[in-house]
Amino acid sequence: MKTNILFTALFAILLQYACTEPYEIETVDFESVLVVESTITDEIKPQIVRLSKTSTLENPAIIYESSATVVVNSSVGNNFNFSWNNEMAAYVSDVPFKAEPNVNYTLNIISAEGKRYTSSQVSLPPKVEMDQVYPERITDPTANKDGVQVLVNTEDPTDNAKYFRYEYEETYKIVAPYPSPYFVEIVNYNSSNGTYQLELTPRQPEEICYSTVYSTGIVQTSSTELNENRVFRFPVKYLAKTDAKIQTRYSILVKQFVQSVEAFTFYKIVQELGSVESLLSQSQPGYVAGNMVSEANPNEKVLGFFEVSSITSKRIYFNYEDVGLEKPPYFVDCEVLTLDYNDATIMDDDPDERAALYQLIMYSDYQVLSQNSRLIYRIVQPECSVCTYFSTNVRPDFWED
Structure with a gap:
């Protein structure tokens, strides 16, 4: 699939004439565009579809599209309905399900205004297990890094999987230094x-607690330019030596998504254009066409991508001493x-x-x-x-x- 990139002035142009005078950011030729973010996986679980509308830079709050009809259809005749979940601010499948091999899936949306949107057909990429997730002490003055890097090794002997995206969940133990009795x-x-x-x-x-932080941003890589079809020492998460999250005990759950070339290309362009934390952050610098289209008007802009991906995960634990660090500050x-x-x-x-x-x-x-x-x-x-x-x-x- 050739990704069509339309650089349009959806958002703002900041004019910098002098560093001493402040200028307000203003939205130029704003368009309200549907934003779609969904990855259906091969895990049996309630699957999620996130919908919103773009907002102006003057009012950057996310505008959720909460009154739509959302259905995922499969080529074998299974239809999966989704309902709005206020707590998650997303559409959640009414029943848990997983993506199956050799089946095509399509996302269909009817907005609150009655507009119909549909995705191209997508199918499940092959599953590839992660070989290793491990921490390593690094000192890299050129990159201004001094701390620990979480790295991933993955190899696909079948040579079928070449595109990978990563998410992670950080959980860390907190011990209050001055507990009150x-x-x-x-x-x-x-x-x-x-x-x-x-x-x-x-x-x-109450001195011992646990916090969990979910990854943001786009972390992905490919093996297409390598001699071997493997991911080796790929950096997923960096922690500075002063990061309080590793003060006591730290755990990270790394999730590896095998992607299609179309999904990989879409997220790569989004990352290169704006390095945004999420499609739903509303801070896109331009419009990147994904695989969602309006049935009535193919020229209508729709931001986002409907993806089906196989997923594997690994969790590791380590303390600051394990990687040769001194205890970070609280x-x-x-x-x-x-x-x-x-x-x-x-x-x-x-x-x-x-x-x-x-x-x-x-x-x-x-x-x-x-x-x-x-x-x-x-x-x-x-x-x-x-x-x-x-x-x-x-x-x-x-x-x-």
Whole structure:
């Protein structure tokens, strides 16, 4: 398939006449274009189709197309209906299914306005297992990299799979450096003289959490220009040596999608034009024709691609010591403050510590680490004390220490 690239002014032109005067970005000749993003895989699962409309740069929020009729049809007569899921902001198949070999699939959409769109027929590429996913310490001054690179090796002895795209899920363990043993509440506040009491209730410290981050962007490669049909030492994810995600224990699940040449070419052009994080980011610098067309008007622009792909995945774990790194800093700079409740004056050229204590606990959610009989308190930012402030203490089922 020859990909037709139409460079149109869908978005904005930023004119830079001087670095000292700010200029507003304005949208020129804006068109509302349907955006389609869907990869059906050979995993039995609820499959997903994402639909939206392009938005202006002045109002870049994603405009979801949530009232469409979405169906995937197969050449063997199976029709799979999709329904809008508010939580996922996507259309999810009513029943789990998987793409089968030697079957053609077509995505059909009827928009809220009654416009009909259809994709070209796509079929499942061959399945290829990943041989290795592994971390490696790297120092590359030319690329300004000093940290760890997650690499992939894959080989297809059948010579049938040549185009590969990668996604990943990062999960990392968080240990709060200053866990608080108390719930704190301000009671009996007197606004006339600024007095109050801190009521401390013992609790189990919430110091261990787990966070998961999903990949963005387009990560793909091909073996067409190599002597052997293999992917060797392909970099999927780079982590700087100061990345807090590897401070305790880190895991990455790498997913390998075998692509058709048409899908690979589409995403390659999108990446080269804008290096966007997602088709749904709305920040395309131009229009790239995919495999979706309007049935009534073939000249209508439709952005996106309907893809069927085989998928394999591997998960690995490592600690910073495993790759020869020193322990990275925590996610935020933690500063333990010691404040005296009885210091309620500024006459001694010292801040009013009672007022500061009130402000930090009441409005910045600082946590109490300790108090003594003289009402001297040690406090710290919530991110440094209670990891559930920005993460979850639910341990993933797959996690291994």
